[in-house]
Amino acid sequence: MIRRLALFGALFVCSLCAHAAVYPNFPPHKIAGNLYYVGDSFEAAFLIVTPQGNILLNVGDQDEIKLVKENVAALGFKWTDTKLLLSSQAHFDHVGAAAQVVKETGAKFLVMDGDVDLAESGGKKDFAYSAPK
Incomplete structure (x- = not known):
């Protein structure tokens, strides 16, 4: 039993290291004009800055929102200036933290x-990517 737990732990740590190597964090950066990248290399998130307020495209789930917020601030913008949240798709990994952004x-x-029902569930009704239990 202890060997199995140790093996599982080692495999888990290796998978995290592999994930970090495949999906390194990108620094937030300006793409062009008023368009900025505020996601990481796994979950894309974009900030469009306008005089009427900022538009956030994709926020990710609870694991991503902290990084997105930090990236918005690192670029010198206020999180509370976000006036519109858009989603490229309603899978959990794209809309899981949408309610938090709105709040x-x-x-x-x-x-x-076509994504309303799925987005309102926070992506939990997604057949392919269900929310963590």
């Missing part, structure tokens, strides 16, 4: 008609 910023969350 913290008051942003309006918009998705495509």
Whole structure:
């Protein structure tokens, strides 16, 4: 039993190291004009800065939101200036933290008609990527 646990632990640590090597964090950066990259290399997130307030495209899930918030601040922008949240798709790994963004910023969350039910569930109704239990 102890050997199995030790083996499982070693495999788990190796998988985390492999994940970090495959998906290193990108520093937040300006892409062009008023478009900025605020995600990591696994979950893309973009910030569009406008005089009427900022637009966030994708936020990720609970694991990503902290990094997205830090990246927005690192670029010199205020998280609370986010007025609109868009999602490229309603899978859990793209909308899992949408409710938190809305709560913290008051942003309006918009998705495509076909994604409304899935997005309202926070991605939990997704057949392919269900929320962690």
